[in-house]
Amino acid sequence: MKVLLSIKPEYAEKIFEGTKRFEFRKSVYRSKDVKTVVVYVTRPVGQIIGEFDVDEILCETPDELWALTSDHSGISKDFFDEYFMGRERSFALAVGDVRRYDSPLNPSELIANFTPPQSYMYIDDELGRPSTAQLALAF
Template identity: 50%
Template sequence: MKVLLSIKPEFADSILDGSKHFEFRKSIFKRDGVEKIVIYATMPVGKVVGEFDVGGVIALEPEKLWEETKAHAGISFNFFESYFSGRDKGFAIRVENPQRYEQPVALNEVIPNGTAPQSYRYIN
């Protein structure tokens, strides 16, 4: 099963160039069996730019999550702390085998209505 994630362009680039090994989320998929993440780089890019395999999901309280992931988080501690402020739990999706598409794809070619997901969306 695949999930489409909206990711800021700078973080999408870091994932696809191999320097960011975790994608952080406040909430995670409800369904089991998500094996691949398709990356929608938000505006100003506004295109589907690549994908990666899910190497697992770490679910911990933010302080422990940072300790576990900080070496390859691809974000600053200040950004991490601000993002998870007030949260009891955070999630880190482990990035494996990132692949940048040769040609970015229009969103409406991936999902019928072409509307970017706020968090995530299951796709075929």
């Protein structure tokens, strides 16, 4: 199973360049079957550009999470602190193998009434290919 995540352009680029090895989230998906994140890059890009494998999900206090991830966070400490302000728990997806698609995909052409997910959107996956009808042609 895969999830579609909305990621800002500057952070998506860092993930695919290999300089950002953790994607931070205030909450994460509940399914333990998710192994891959499909990356929707937010406006002004507005396209799906690739995917990455999730090596593990870290759940810690913000201070502990920063101590574990800061060397490969791809973000500033100030941004991190502001993002997790007031939170007792914070999450990071450890980025594994990344795959940038040869051509970016327009999600509106693949998913009827596409609205970028605020958090995440599940995508069914069988044998490495999404079985979700709207995305079947994309992969």
